[in-house]
Amino acid sequence: MRRVILASHGSLAEGALDTLHMIVGPVEGVYAFSLRRDDVESVSDRVRALLGTFSPDDRVFVVTDMVGSSVNNDMVGLLADHPEITLLSGLNMPLVLGLVLNEDLGGPALGQTIDTARENIKNCSLAISEAEDDEGDDL
Amino acid sequence: MIKLVRLDYRLLHGQVCFTWVQHCDAQRIIVVDDASASNDLKKSALKLAKPQGVRLNVFTCEMAIKKMPKVEQLDENIIMIFGSTRELACFCMAWPKVREINYGATANKEGAHQYGDSIFLDANEREDTQRLLDRGVFVYIQQTPMMSRKRLVSV
Numbered sequence: 001m002r003r004v005i006l007a008s009h010g011s012l013a014e015g016a017l018d019t020l021h022m023i024v025g026p027v028e029g030v031y032a033f034s035l036r037r038d039d040v041e042s043v044s045d046r047v048r049a050l051l052g053t054f055s056p057d058d059r060v061f062v063v064t065d066m067v068g069s070s071v072n073n074d075m076v077g078l079l080a081d082h083p084e085i086t087l088l089s090g091l092n093m094p095l096v097l098g099l100v101l102n103e104d105l106g107g108p109a110l111g112q113t114i115d116t117a118r119e120n121i122k123n124c125s126l127a128i129s130e131a132e133d134d135e136g137d138d139l
Numbered sequence: 140m141i142k143l144v145r146l147d148y149r150l151l152h153g154q155v156c157f158t159w160v161q162h163c164d165a166q167r168i169i170v171v172d173d174a175s176a177s178n179d180l181k182k183s184a185l186k187l188a189k190p191q192g193v194r195l196n197v198f199t200c201e202m203a204i205k206k207m208p209k210v211e212q213l214d215e216n217i218i219m220i221f222g223s224t225r226e227l228a229c230f231c232m233a234w235p236k237v238r239e240i241n242y243g244a245t246a247n248k249e250g251a252h253q254y255g256d257s258i259f260l261d262a263n264e265r266e267d268t269q270r271l272l273d274r275g276v277f278v279y280i281q282q283t284p285m286m287s288r289k290r291l292v293s294v
Binding site for chain 2 (some may be wrong): 022023024026027054093097101102116119122124127128137138139
């Protein structure tokens with residue numbers, strides 16, 4: 001099955017999981033991990049323990065909040081032992097929703113999911129002012 | 140083909156754009172909401188909210204009824220979203236082919252009775268709903284395709 005592991009500094013990952021439940025409803029195979037200042041066990045150790053419970057055929061996505069962050073750096077360290085992981089950074093809701101809901105994430109489909117998530121960062125003030133009566137939707 | 144007729148006062152939002160559009164493989168969304176159809180800013184906000192590659196129309200109830208013969212000719216999967224029970228009942232009385240309605244969400248308000256996690260109906264909304272039920276329309280409460288579905292038998 002598909003597994004999606006969200007990891008962040010503080011509560012972003014848990015918040016994203018909460019938002020996911022609100023938008024979609026119950027979902028299986030999605031997990032959230034937070035880095036805290038007082039952590040005794042590192043995020044990557046906690047994720048590693050979870051990975052150990054997965055089946056070898058599982059497709060695993062790990063999504064961190066930012067590239068270059070300590071959470072992401074930690075996760076990069078998992079890749080050598082866990083080639084089944086696809087590691088993505090830049091956690092936002094369209095990315096999480098795409099990873100959870102899109103049936104096909106093979107080959108170019110994963111790239112499209114990432115593109116869609118990236119395009120979702122938008123200057124809405126500008127887009128609203130430019131919106132026209134448009135694009136062949138007319139009936 | 141109309142795949143889904145939904146009541147949702149939030150119109151286009153995450154549950155619709157990310158779950159129902161995919162579930163129905165929708166190519167067009169028709170929003171029937173008098174307040175949005177007559178307000179350019181609201182219309183622009185809906186355009187901004189719609190998923191890429193999905194066509195959008197925003198109609199008053201009256202416009203929607205007039206457009207239906209054309210809508211029926213479209214070779215597309217279509218989702219219709221109604222902002223209120225008033226528009227929904229007005230439409231269904233004029234267009235009796237609607238046999239199934241998804242109650243997604245209505246706002247909570249003074250004097251409303253709760254029928255599901257996100258369905259609150261005041262006296263007017265109950266009356267509109269009763270008219271639909273009296274016509275034998277199958278009304279079910281369901282927020283997203285992954286959430287449970289509950290039939291609304293009486294109000």
